[in-house]
Amino acid sequence: MGQENRYCYKYPRPAVTTDSVIFGFGEGELKVLLIERGIEPFKGRWAFPGGFMEMDEDADTCARRELKEETGLEEVYMEQLYTFSAVDRDPRSRVVSIAYYALVKLSDYVLKAGDDASKAKWFPLSEIPILAFDHQKILQMAVKRLKGKIRYQPIGFELLPEKFTIPDLQRLYESALQTVLDRRNFRKKILKTGLLIDTGEWVADVPHKRAKYYRFDKAKYRVLSEKGFYFEI
Amino acid sequence: MGQENRYCYKYPRPAVTTDSVIFGFGEGELKVLLIERGIEPFKGRWAFPGGFMEMDEDADTCARRELKEETGLEEVYMEQLYTFSAVDRDPRSRVVSIAYYALVKLSDYVLKAGDDASKAKWFPLSEIPILAFDHQKILQMAVKRLKGKIRYQPIGFELLPEKFTIPDLQRLYESALQTVLDRRNFRKKILKTGLLIDTGEWVADVPHKRAKYYRFDKAKYRVLSEKGFYFEI
DNA sequence: CCAAAAGTGTTCTTTATACACCCATGT
DNA sequence: ACATGGGTGTATAAAGAACACTTTTGG
Numbered sequence: 001m002g003q004e005n006r007y008c009y010k011y012p013r014p015a016v017t018t019d020s021v022i023f024g025f026g027e028g029e030l031k032v033l034l035i036e037r038g039i040e041p042f043k044g045r046w047a048f049p050g051g052f053m054e055m056d057e058d059a060d061t062c063a064r065r066e067l068k069e070e071t072g073l074e075e076v077y078m079e080q081l082y083t084f085s086a087v088d089r090d091p092r093s094r095v096v097s098i099a100y101y102a103l104v105k106l107s108d109y110v111l112k113a114g115d116d117a118s119k120a121k122w123f124p125l126s127e128i129p130i131l132a133f134d135h136q137k138i139l140q141m142a143v144k145r146l147k148g149k150i151r152y153q154p155i156g157f158e159l160l161p162e163k164f165t166i167p168d169l170q171r172l173y174e175s176a177l178q179t180v181l182d183r184r185n186f187r188k189k190i191l192k193t194g195l196l197i198d199t200g201e202w203v204a205d206v207p208h209k210r211a212k213y214y215r216f217d218k219a220k221y222r223v224l225s226e227k228g229f230y231f232e233i
Numbered sequence: 234m235g236q237e238n239r240y241c242y243k244y245p246r247p248a249v250t251t252d253s254v255i256f257g258f259g260e261g262e263l264k265v266l267l268i269e270r271g272i273e274p275f276k277g278r279w280a281f282p283g284g285f286m287e288m289d290e291d292a293d294t295c296a297r298r299e300l301k302e303e304t305g306l307e308e309v310y311m312e313q314l315y316t317f318s319a320v321d322r323d324p325r326s327r328v329v330s331i332a333y334y335a336l337v338k339l340s341d342y343v344l345k346a347g348d349d350a351s352k353a354k355w356f357p358l359s360e361i362p363i364l365a366f367d368h369q370k371i372l373q374m375a376v377k378r379l380k381g382k383i384r385y386q387p388i389g390f391e392l393l394p395e396k397f398t399i400p401d402l403q404r405l406y407e408s409a410l411q412t413v414l415d416r417r418n419f420r421k422k423i424l425k426t427g428l429l430i431d432t433g434e435w436v437a438d439v440p441h442k443r444a445k446y447y448r449f450d451k452a453k454y455r456v457l458s459e460k461g462f463y464f465e466i
Numbered sequence: 467c468c469a470a471a472a473g474t475g476t477t478c479t480t481t482a483t484a485c486a487c488c489c490a491t492g493t
Numbered sequence: 494a495c496a497t498g499g500g501t502g503t504a505t506a507a508a509g510a511a512c513a514c515t516t517t518t519g520g
Contacts, residue, residue, distance in 0.1 A: 004243055005241035005242060005243055006241070006243070007241060007242045007243070007244060007245040007246065008238035008239070008240060008241040008242075009238060009240045009241075009242075009246070009248075010237055010238055010239070010240070011240060011248075011285065012240040012288045013240065013242070013246040013247070013248055013249065014246070014249055014286070014288065015242075015244075015246055016246065016247055016249065016318075016329055052244065053247070053318070053329075055245045055247065055320075055327055056320060057320065058318040058319050058320055059316060059318040059329070060318075080315060080316065082313060083292060083313065083316040083331050085249075085286070085291040085292040085293075085331065086291050087288075087289060087290065087291055094288055096249055096286075096292070096329075096331075098316050098318065098329075
């Protein structure tokens with residue numbers, strides 16, 4: 001205890017961290033989960049959840065551990081994004097960050113006040129504050145990746161609840177891709193993939209015609225994607 | 234001199250390296266450049282060029298420096314691929330590797346005997362030997378990425394000489410994608426992009442009709458890709 | 467009865483695919 | 494003259510884009 005600098009190497013080494021860009025979708029727009037930093041550097045600034053990699057875990061494990069510790073989120077869709085290694089990206093010392101991005105169902109995740117996650121907050125993409133470190137750059141890349149990927153891989157479902165309507169899905173696509181899509185053509189394309197299962201349920205308590213709820217057919221998608229399934233919105 | 238373990242930290246840190254998968258195209262097939270390891274671990278095995286990151290360089294710089302030192306190659310098309318961080322990927326100690334892939338014009342690069350590059354050799358994708366570390370896994374991902382990327386981004390040109398014919402380009406695509414393409418349709422699609430410039434030169438000394446040489450219009454591609462140019466073979 | 471969003475088909479245009487013959491050259 | 498690979502056009506099929514009205518529901 002109190003023993004410092006116990007780990008010595010022949011050559012200098014950078015510290016290795018992970019940072020995760022967590023996307024959610026709610027109120028018709030894409031959001032990102034940020035944590036307010038409680039310590040220097042960048043104390044008080046917002047940043048992505050993340051932290052130092054332990055020696056007995058790989059980067060994926062680290063990213064999931066940090067995510068759980070800082071936000072309570074578990075078992076989310078997560079993918080490696082890019083590794084950021086600019087020499088001066090951390091003012092303290094040399095730090096290499098392996099960045100991830102994750103897609104979560106906002107409905108599964110209610111921010112609890114008072115616990116470790118109390119400093120976590122969802123920000124719409126249009127209202128991102130100034131971020132710590134090079135996190136602005138990380139965010140840019142994550143958004144670009146999401147936009148690129150959502151067009152030809154059905155990852156949109158990861159952002160919606162288990163049951164969702166076709167108009168819900170369309171709003172997500174319109175928001176993510178920043179375009180307007182034709183209702184009839186969108187429905188045709190999505191149904192033609194055969195990846196939606198009709199749940200037989202309908203939206204309730206709306207002052208207009210009720211939309212049907214669908215589920216995403218994960219098993220069928222796995223089979224199709226192994227066969228080289230190609231899809232595009 | 235002789236002073237060891239001078240760099241001490243409060244927490245243990247992994248070493249950080251880069252490894253680069255170098256693709257070339259010749260004799261009608263895709264090839265990869267490998268280096269024979271002269272030291273343990275995996276002495277005598279083939280591996281990708283790469284090495285430890287210095288504290289005053291970022292990963293891109295490191296990958297290019299190592300590539301130059303080990304093979305003499307400079308100014309190649311290079312992109313970050315993925316970061317490999319499995320706990321046991323290096324038998325000596327914890328090493329995180331930021332992998333890159335590069336595309337080079339084989340014509341620009343003649344292996345010189347006797348210098349530092351003397352242990353470098355091109356291997357066709359179909360004849361890859363057993364590799365060191367987790368390089369087999371890295372190669373798999375690099376090939377997957379190349380196949381995916383070549384379909385919708387004109388990176389194929391990076392693998393061909395400055396001047397190339399349309400049949401050359403077609404052979405590259407057929408080899409990379411492992412398919413057979415229709416000559417007439419391929420030509421139409423490629424020319425329709427407007428990215429080929431007719432050089433006015435023809436192949437010489439062939440016992441059949443001469444093919445025209447084209448150049449890739451990099452400037453035009455930059456303009457188009459900023460405008461959201463989308464292309465697919 | 468009104469406002470609001472969901473559901474539904476058809477036409478037209480664009481793009482992709484399939485396919486066969488002639489041409490130029492070196493040996 | 495022959496073997497080799499390069500160049501070219503057209504017809505058909507498939508996919509994408511454009512577009513308007515009716516239905517259901519709560520207030």
